[in-house]
Amino acid sequence: MGATASQRSEASVATAATTGTAALASFLAQASGARAVEIAALDLLEGGAIRENWGLHACFSGGALAGPQRLVLRTDALTGIASSLSRTEEFAVLKAAFDAGVTVPEPLFACADAGIIGRAFFVMRHVRGSAIGRRIARNPELDPALPGIAERLGRELARIQTIRPPCADLAFLPRVDMVAEQIAGFRDYLDRHPVPRPALEWGLRWLEANAPAPVAPVLCHRDFRTGNYMLDGAELTGILDWEFAGWGDPDEDIGWFCCKGWRHGRLDREAGGIADRAPFYRGYEAEAGRSLDPVRVRFWEVFANLRWAVIALQQTDRYLRGARSLDLAITGRRATECELEILMLLDRGGMPSRA
Amino acid sequence: MRDLPTGAALLALAREVLVEDVLPLLPEEARIKTRLIATCMAIAEREAAIGEVAAEEFRDDLLAFYADAEASFRVLRAQRQENPVRLRPQPPVPEAQTGAAEPLSQPDSASRGDGGKRAALMRRFALDLRKGSFEKSESLDRAARAILWRLTIAKLREGNPGFLAANGINGS
Numbered sequence: 001m002g003a004t005a006s007q008r009s010e011a012s013v014a015t016a017a018t019t020g021t022a023a024l025a026s027f028l029a030q031a032s033g034a035r036a037v038e039i040a041a042l043d044l045l046e047g048g049a050i051r052e053n054w055g056l057h058a059c060f061s062g063g064a065l066a067g068p069q070r071l072v073l074r075t076d077a078l079t080g081i082a083s084s085l086s087r088t089e090e091f092a093v094l095k096a097a098f099d100a101g102v103t104v105p106e107p108l109f110a111c112a113d114a115g116i117i118g119r120a121f122f123v124m125r126h127v128r129g130s131a132i133g134r135r136i137a138r139n140p141e142l143d144p145a146l147p148g149i150a151e152r153l154g155r156e157l158a159r160i161q162t163i164r165p166p167c168a169d170l171a172f173l174p175r176v177d178m179v180a181e182q183i184a185g186f187r188d189y190l191d192r193h194p195v196p197r198p199a200l201e202w203g204l205r206w207l208e209a210n211a212p213a214p215v216a217p218v219l220c221h222r223d224f225r226t227g228n229y230m231l232d233g234a235e236l237t238g239i240l241d242w243e244f245a246g247w248g249d250p251d252e253d254i255g256w257f258c259c260k261g262w263r264h265g266r267l268d269r270e271a272g273g274i275a276d277r278a279p280f281y282r283g284y285e286a287e288a289g290r291s292l293d294p295v296r297v298r299f300w301e302v303f304a305n306l307r308w309a310v311i312a313l314q315q316t317d318r319y320l321r322g323a324r325s326l327d328l329a330i331t332g333r334r335a336t337e338c339e340l341e342i343l344m345l346l347d348r349g350g351m352p353s354r355a
Numbered sequence: 356m357r358d359l360p361t362g363a364a365l366l367a368l369a370r371e372v373l374v375e376d377v378l379p380l381l382p383e384e385a386r387i388k389t390r391l392i393a394t395c396m397a398i399a400e401r402e403a404a405i406g407e408v409a410a411e412e413f414r415d416d417l418l419a420f421y422a423d424a425e426a427s428f429r430v431l432r433a434q435r436q437e438n439p440v441r442l443r444p445q446p447p448v449p450e451a452q453t454g455a456a457e458p459l460s461q462p463d464s465a466s467r468g469d470g471g472k473r474a475a476l477m478r479r480f481a482l483d484l485r486k487g488s489f490e491k492s493e494s495l496d497r498a499a500r501a502i503l504w505r506l507t508i509a510k511l512r513e514g515n516p517g518f519l520a521a522n523g524i525n526g527s
Contacts, residue, residue, distance in 0.1 A: 196474065198481040199506065201481045267521050336514055337518050339507045340511060340519070344522065350497070351524070352524070
């Protein structure tokens, strides 16, 4: 779900035009109890095709954040996909994760009033580092540290899952652990898609027949992967992009993290393109106090491939509906990579040896 | 008669110049977009080179597959009438979850043109896979999976042969 330069530059122009920095400064002053806030810079950051993140340098006169502050303002891009949370909802999820001890940027203020910058937004502390998956997975200097990072990510994921319903502050979160409903949603999409996708249909049929027994739902990030966490050198500084969160199966995020589509060219490193599964699983199991069941993880990995295939096709739908973006235009092709992986996961014996 | 070089050759040359001569001169942000442009050009080149051959092969594959499938279903129906006990081939998934074998969907005779007929045939195949129509016959099930492999590999040969190679499959 990475952004392209063109998406960012188009969005940048549009948002800059609608951003009232005076109104934003006034909001920040009121929210933090400052006498005044001076905004020195507001720059669009890279990453996020569906959301925009703006680097915000501001000086607070008094109040809870007195002094110069480096913050991030997160708001909606011009186009999005239907299944994600609003910014104020995402703020609430981020806050719950922060309170549970998950490594995330500290959430500060949320604003549902579209009158300030033209859309709802929230503000969090800036964290150092980069989240670009390809640079993380393909930087030889990072290699020695990556198994440790994978183990840490396993622990972080287990900590996320300590947040469980009922939870009054997160009552808006959807239940996403009903496999039959998810399959019905994917099929409904495929029914409206102009190109038949027999391999996806075959995979969905397998999911339908092999769904594991439901377990108590937990907070599921639903986009927990390399590309959505920040590393400053070898230090994990923040888990990002909580917009798809829901109450889900605890193994769904494991399957998503290990899904081949998120290995950034390092297919051999099955845990997010950064390590073997062992350190990731070890960290998760130690923190969660339960052993992962490979049969369940495999199910959710097949599920991840189907979900990512549908999301990729939906991204290209945005191009087909008029969004001018090379990245969106080409993302749908990645659905075929998911189809190959589904076949490799479920029909290894059928793989042609010399295709 | 068109002049030489062909449009396909021009496209290939343009991509080569873009990647080898232009890209190194660009700032990082523009390089990302330029690589994406080169990828799109490569897909267009490969699709143009392969043309409709692969699509026609799949049409023939599916037509032959459905001829076999319809014959198998006729035999299954006849056997069911004679001796239901014999109709227990090994199901690949638990029967309680998949239910009985679904009948084949009907061919779409309304579609027009080669492209429309091919798409209708592929839609029929997709629908039958959704219903699990081939699961009661081991040979049909295997044949259907073989088509899925060939179809997927053929699409990646056009779209991303590097991904095939990275998975140990010949992408050329």
